[in-house]
Amino acid sequence: MAALVLAVGVACARGQGLPEDTAPPRLPLDLPGDPPRTEGRKPRVLVVTTGPAGQIGHALFVDAFQVALTREHPGVVVEVDALDNGRVTNALDEAALRGWLVRKYRKSRYDAVVISGATWTHFLVSALAEIWPGQPVLFSGPDPALLPVIQHAAQASALLVPERTASTLALLPQLLPGTRRLVVLGTDVAGSPYHPSLPTLLRNLAPRLQVEDLTGLPQTALAPVLARQAPGTAALLILAATDRDGRRYEVASLVREAAAHLPVLSDVTTVMGHGALGGPMLDIGDIGRQTAAKVGRLLSGDQAAWRQPEVLPLPPLVLDWRQAQQWGVDLAHLPVGTQLLHRPPSMWESHGGTILAGLAVLTLQSTIIVVLLAERRRRRQAQQEAHTRLLQVARMNRIGSLGELSASLAHELNQPLAAIQANAEAGQLQLRRHGTAATELPEILQAIGHENARAAGIIRRLRALVEKRPLAMAPMDLAPLAEETCALLAGTARQRSVTLLLERDTPSPQVLGDPVALQQVLLNLLLNALEACAGQPAAQVRLSLARAPGGGLQVDVQDNGPGVPEALRDCVLEPFFTTKDQGVGVGLSVCRGILEAHYSTLVLVPAGASPGAHFSFTLRPAEKTTTDDSQP
Incomplete structure (x- = not known):
């Protein structure tokens, strides 16, 4: 510099x-x-x-x-x-x-x-x-x-510098519409070089406003005059330098004294902040910069720009927000470009960043919630579709199991049919010997009916295995179902020279489940065990029902066959995995899906001292209820 x-x-x-x-x-x-x-x-x-x-x-x-x-x-x-x-x-x-x-x-x-x-x-x-x-x-x-x-x-x-007093007076009806009287303060207007047109402007106001010229009045004499001004009076402060006796005005004190009683309009920048309402304010610093720009053009040799007079644009209206609130100025209808000083920052101005961050977080959270809800809906749909497919695969698996049960079914049905045949022949013999007076005829007919019901029960269970139906969860005793399943497989076990054992606690606890689905699980596990240990010396398959330590029923199916190789233990429960020449690999995966629907898990127990494969699962007690929403 x-x-x-x-x-x-x-x-x-x-x-x-x-x-x-x-x-x-x-x-x-x-x-x-x-x-x-x-x-x-x-x-x-x-x-x-x-x-x-x-x-x-x-x-x-x-x-x-x-x-x-x-x-x-x-x-x-x-x-x-x-x-x-x-x-x-x-x-x-x-x-x-x-x-x-x-x-x-x-x-x-x-x-x-x-x-x-x-x-x-x-x-x-x-x-x-x-x-x-x-x-x-x-x-x-x-x-x-x-x-x-x-x-x-x-x-x-x-x-x-443009003449601002006319603009200030023109704004008076808009800013203070109830004004009926105007007092003028500051240096004597007579002959003032700063406001040469002010006397004419004040005379033109006379038809609309009562004007009192207090310019040049000593500051000590102004206080009582200002204090007795009637409501509806405003003050216009022009350049306040000296009074008519040459004494300097204390401008800040003068403005505060006037503002205590009247709204003060002025175009003097230095009075803002001391109680003045405001007016068209020139920025003195900006005048200095504009002057430097014009002198700079002269120093650069631009004589034409130097010689050309310039007029600065009319400055914007500048108001003190605090005074505007005190005197009831309608801020909603101010001219465009009005500047408000000392206005408390709005919530947006004070916390705009925080509000934006909060809105961003809220938007992000809302988006995440919508995505999660959509994902939850898709997951439910996928679960429903998977459940439907599971039921379809389970039904096909049950139908496929009928071929393996053919020997047992033939044996089971042959017994009641043979009994019916024997009883029918005995009844005919009694009729030939004694006619209608035969006393054993009612017992024979009752036996026929019993065996017929027995055959009908077998057929009904077969229909239940193959019919298409949803899971029906209800409290049940698994022990009778286990006995029935073992009876169905008795013929298959004899055909393969395998001993089928059922071990259970008495009384057996009630569990929550679907009888048909659980019977399918038992059938699949027992059929796999019978097939795995067939041909082994002293082949044996054990079905065990025992009370679980935490409540419910623990079910174990164990055979003494060759077992599951260590390399295959992790994939034996996967769909379509099989070691059988004629198998499709859905039996164990169907069992796992059915047990998951029962809030249980099929586990391949690690190999121990005893040979063979050991599968286990636990059914929850009937009194422990849950909802689908609480499950993943």
């Missing part, structure tokens, strides 16, 4: 001139990070602030101007001077000031001179040729009404 040379200028005292050789000292300030100063020619720019000394707006303007200009032209040297209008009050003072300025700058040559503010516009325009002869001068910040005055100087250009 280039060195900032601060020229501290003190205007002449009232009615007194300065000696010709007297000049304020120049203090070169090397800011942090500045390169060492060189003797080479660098562009020089002078900034002269006008108006009451000590205003914060001067510092804001100068800082923004210097930062913007030195960014574009790093080698430029900026000097700052100030003219305090409070020190000059008559023609003699102006003449003395003119002579002092001529002597002060007669040996200086600037590439550009910037006059900030409008207080000294008429005076400086008339003296430009003497103070800065042949040097380009830019007036920054005057009202457009002063443009004709500025254009009298051939070396001058202008960056004009």
Whole structure:
């Protein structure tokens, strides 16, 4: 950043001139990070602030101007001077000031001179040729009404600030529709260079509003006047520099005193935050940057852009949200682009990230739930389809088992049929010998009926094995079913020279199951065992029913055949796996599926000291209930 040379200028005292050789000292300030100063020619720019000394707006303007200009032209040297209008009050003072300025700058040559503010516009325009002869001068910040005055100087250009007071007054009915009276505060409007059109604007308000001009009134006298204002009164604060006696206003205190009783409209940026409602606010820093841009074009050699006067756009409406709430301003119908200061952040502004994260999590959770529900539905459908297929395969397996049961079935049916035949012959003999008076005839007929019922039961059980039906879970005693199954397989066991044993606890506990499905499990396991140990010396198959330690019934089927090879133990229960030449490999997988439907598991017990295969499963007791939803 280039060195900032601060020229501290003190205007002449009232009615007194300065000696010709007297000049304020120049203090070169090397800011942090500045390169060492060189003797080479660098562009020089002078900034002269006008108006009451000590205003914060001067510092804001100068800082923004210097930062913007030195960014574009790093080698430029900026000097700052100030003219305090409070020190000059008559023609003699102006003449003395003119002579002092001529002597002060007669040996200086600037590439550009910037006059900030409008207080000294008429005076400086008339003296430009003497103070800065042949040097380009830019007036920054005057009202457009002063443009004709500025254009009298051939070396001058202008960056004009739009007149905001008319816009402020035009917003009054929209912001405060109940306003019937307006008081005007600040520096005396008579002859004010900052608000040349204000007297005309106030006169035009007279038909609609009662206007009271309090400009220039000492601050000590304002407090009681403001306190007695009637409801429906608003205040307009223009530039508050000095009162009519030359005493400076304490602007922040003045605004707070007025805002305690009235809504305060203003276009002065520095009053925001002290109680003013707001108005069209110019950004003083932005004026400094725009001024630097125009000077930069001059330093770059663009004379045409320099000579062309420019008018800044009308600034947006700026309101203090707290004051708007206090005075009942309808925020829903504000002009587009209105800025609200000190507005508490909304829930979205304060926690937008958290809300978005929560919505993302909620969306993710909802998606997961929907996916899980869809997956659950597909799983239920798959389970239902698998259950249906299991029933179909089980039925086909039962039908296939009839071939292996043919010898047992022939034996079982042959006994009642032979008994029926013998009883029928005995009955005929009795009729031939004794006629209808035979006393043994009722017993013979009863025996025929018994054997017929026995044959019918065998056929009924066969039909139950092959018919298509769903699982029907109910409390049952497995012992009678085991005895019946062993009776069905007795013929097969004799044909294969295998001893079939049934061992059971008495009494046998009640279990929850489907009789037909469980009988199929027993048939498959026993048939496999009979086939496996056929041809073995002292072949034996044992069916054991015992009370399980945790309740329920443990069922074991064990033979003394060659057993299951270790390499095949993990796949023996898989569908379509078989070691038989004529087998299809569905018997054990059907058994496993039926037992899973009974909340049980078919286990191939690890080989021990005894030879053969050992299958086991446990049925839960009838009193222990469950639901399909609780099962995977």
